[in-house]
Amino acid sequence: MANKKSTIHDIARALGVTASTVSRALNNNPRISEEMRRQVREVAARLGYEPNHIASALRRGHTDIIGVIVPTANRSFFANVVRGVQAIAQTAGYNVIICQSNDSSTEEANIIDALLRLRVDGIIASIARETRQFVHFRKVRQKGIPLVLFDRVNEDIGASTVVIDDQLGAYQATQHLVQQGYRRIGHFAGPQHLNIYKYRLRGYTDALEVAGMAVDGRLICTGNLDVADGRRYMESLLALSEPPDAIFSASDYAAVGAMQVLKERGISVPQDFGIVGFANELFTSFTDPGLSTVDQHSERMGEFAARLFLEEIESGAEAFLPHKTVLTPTLIVRGSSRRR
Amino acid sequence: MANKKSTIHDIARALGVTASTVSRALNNNPRISEEMRRQVREVAARLGYEPNHIASALRRGHTDIIGVIVPTANRSFFANVVRGVQAIAQTAGYNVIICQSNDSSTEEANIIDALLRLRVDGIIASIARETRQFVHFRKVRQKGIPLVLFDRVNEDIGASTVVIDDQLGAYQATQHLVQQGYRRIGHFAGPQHLNIYKYRLRGYTDALEVAGMAVDGRLICTGNLDVADGRRYMESLLALSEPPDAIFSASDYAAVGAMQVLKERGISVPQDFGIVGFANELFTSFTDPGLSTVDQHSERMGEFAARLFLEEIESGAEAFLPHKTVLTPTLIVRGSSRRR
DNA sequence: CGCCATTGCGCAATCGTTTGCGCAAATCTA
DNA sequence: TAGATTTGCGCAAACGATTGCGCAATGGCG
Secondary structure (H helix, E strand, O other), X not given: OOOOOOOHHHHHHHXXXXXXXXXXXXXXXXXXXXXXXXHHHHHHHHHOOOOOHXXXXXXXXXXXXXXXXXOOOOOHHHHHHHHHHHHHHHHOOOEEEEEEOOOOHHHHHHXXXXXXXXXXXXXXXXXXXXXXXXXXXXXXXXXXXXXXXXXXXXXXXXXXXXXXXXXXXXXXXXXXXXXXXXXXXEEEXXXXXXXXXXXXXXXXXXXXXXXXXXXXXXXXXXXXXXXXXXXHHHHHHHOOOOOOOEEEEOOHHHHHHHHHHHHHOOOOOOOOOEEEOOOOOHHHHOOOOOOEEEEOOHHHHHHHHHHHHHHHHHHOOOOOOOOEEEEOOEXXXXXXXOOO | OOOXXXXXXXXXXXXXXXXXXXXXXXXXXOOOOHHHHHHHHHHHHHHOOOOOHHHHHHHHOOOOEEEEEEOOOOOHHHHHHHHHHHHHHHHOOOEEEEEEOOOOHHHHHHHHHHHHHOOOXXXXXXXXXXXXXXXXXXXXXXXXXXXXXXXXXXXXXXXEEEEEOHHHHHHHHHHHHHHOOOOOEEEEEOOOOOHHHHHHHHHHHHHHHHOOOOOOHHHEEEOOOOHHHHHHHHHHHHOOOOXXXXXXXXXXXXXXXXXXXXXXXXXXXXXXXXXXXXXXXXXXXXXXXXXXXXXXXXXXXXXXXXXXXXXXHHHOOOOOOOOEEEEOOEEEOOHHHOOO
């Protein structure tokens, strides 16, 4: 690059050898003597040489970079997944860069374009909430770039996926509320075009059926599951002629909103109303009472995603068979649902 | 890159022109006719051509990438700063990539090396908690790469900085506790090698002095300010012969820990004990009572940081004079300190 | 001694895009 | 009409690192 920085040519000149010798020495090629390697390293350090990864990537045909796309970085779930990805990928020599889509399909597509132009070696992503068409993800597959989806996935893209067993997690949460003696259990559901929320709803209905309780559609509220949504749903559920006495929420945020409304109404949690959320966000132990929730083993999820990526790299895009890894969730019981 | 992907040579061949014409057409060079441009775009779309940003970056000498280094991505403060950076940088044609240092000086140095090798156009960073030596940041300056530090900064590096007025924020928080009638105010301080915590301590002592209250060293606890630290400090402060009746904590996390202990001890917040945190983390409105705190205008901070970067790019590293932007904090009063 | 293998390097081309300079044709102006 | 300017392209080199192939020197073995 056209500035004052040293290149391997500067090192080569200083030692009276060629650039190819310098390159091989720096890469520990066995065809270069140990003495030459030592001299090259010494001059490189003296000149403050910094390898140009751009040039190297262009010549080699790969960048050793994995792009990770998260909907929003400030959820501890996503931050922990990234941490898991980093632990595995960095050991294998890859650099991990994070991009946040802000849950926007447009931003997600722009990020994918930028990553493709950057020629990343692979993409690990959780789909933005807004996304309903998957053209941009299919493009990744068509270009033979490894793609691994986690948590929010779409199974028609032909990518490998790592998910939690959302249905089981929801089943456990709802069953727990049944066991705590709650008799009329509602559900805050997310947008049903996203698999995770569809399965969480299914786990909820499963548990009700097993417990011999009818599924009452009036007790199911669907939306974006933020705090304000949670507040609104709680208000409307409490206005029913037969309000519920517990809620399984597909998101910790909406669960917090519900808790706020109950507090304001003087309704006692967990004595008169039980609440379980989902995702074990960092703040679930900060509320009062602590919020029961389902843990998604986010860091493990990240590790699995990174391993799937490495597998695909090793076997080559044509030989690789996309597959799905399903992790088992863990119910975390705190004060919000502990009546017995 | 040596795979089946199209290059500008494929387009050139299809149109019977040279690669330089294709390149100029794709970049809307006025020396290429509108008709030729149209044809080039059509063939490019038909062939699924994706520009190779690696090759372009190597030739042009810059990547149009800004690397943002955050200590940990799951704090909403950092996520919002990144959002602010993205809003400005993307409008100016830059791609923003996020790297998380996990508050480790070693990881931070590795990230900086990777970003330098990638030849990013600039680095925007908040310093990792562990970092006490700044060799890796100085290296960025020496190579003439624009560097902007935000929040956690070091002013000897020669970088531009964007910070909140930590001293003022702390002063406001402590003064508010004084005005609420608390008479013995303690402080959870962070590691004093980090400027932000040093100034927050100074703001605390300033407010006490103005109020005619002595500064009692036994009421000041220093550490990493996580939830567990907050619990520990609260326990030890309550064990004093003269315990405090309020706490200004330099972090919302430690403040939550303190609240948990007070609740367990049956000490009423805010009636018998007042608490104010710092940073307006997402969860501060989820606790019960809601946690008073100081808002740092994180998204604005990100915008300022990005603008400083753009300024440095425009004026060139040699002509640029590093400078410091100080934003004004806002005290957010919630239930934890509202006694009057 | 001659042949083969090993060691340690050099030459030249590659990767994909960009851009300075130059040329030919067309247009404008005195 | 002649000279100057504009338009629209092509040629060739550049960017920095990597790597296949080849060559010379050295050592080992029959």
